[in-house]
């Protein structure tokens with residue numbers, strides 16, 4: 546579960562997030578949309594602790610997998626080495642990393658690049674590595690910033706299948722998406738504009754933060 550209340554963030558005098566509040570219950574797939582520069586990536590970076598908000602509270606339950614908009618990969622490492630490094634950061638054993646990375650590379654169609662250096666990969670394959678790195682430790686909460694840029698059609702479909710399974714298994718997912726054709730996939734959509742979010746979609750009421758949610762959580 547993700548709970549955000551009264552989040553505010555500015556860069557010097559540029560106020561990007563004014564007062565953002567929402568919740569994403571377990572088993573829910575929520576999109577975030579908004580025009581370029583609306584603050585979507587800023588919001589996600591605050592969620593995962595890469596940016597310190599100026600005000601507000603964030604509660605994330607469980608392990609978090611974060612896929613940044615721009616892959617933060619080490620160019621000179623092979624995929625296997627890259628995942629070993631991420632795995633160590635997550636506290637996984639080398640055997641756990643090998644097992645999990647092997648499965649995910651097969652699933653996302655990049656196993657043949659296991660011993661290829663990152664700087665020799667195509668843009669779409671780099672993006673697969675970026676996504677796999679976020680999934681390696683079997684997170685409970687997924688925070689994905691335009692994760693499918695450059696994916697071929699099969700991988701794109703596979704991404705949505707994976708996300709759907711993750712959601713059905715009780716995970717919480719937030720995806721920044723500009724793909725209006727995909728809007729029906731989301732349980733709810735958060736529109737970010739002028740530093741605030743409004744919710745739409747079939748489960749819009751479930752992402753609106755109410756005092757009841759906060760009371761349930763004992764806050």
Ligand SMILES: Nc1ncnc2c1ncn2[C@@H]1O[C@H](COP(=O)(O)OP(=O)(O)OP(=O)(O)O)[C@@H](O)[C@H]1O
Pocket residue numbers: 556559561579580581582583584585586587588
């Ligand atoms: N480190 C930074 N320092 C100063 N301003 C920044 C910084 N990062 C982002 N900004 C500004 O904050 C605003 C929000 O940026 P952000 O990247 O969060 O938007 P976005 O909604 O993700 O955009 P896009 O759809 O283009 O990815 C923009 O005006 C951007 O120029």
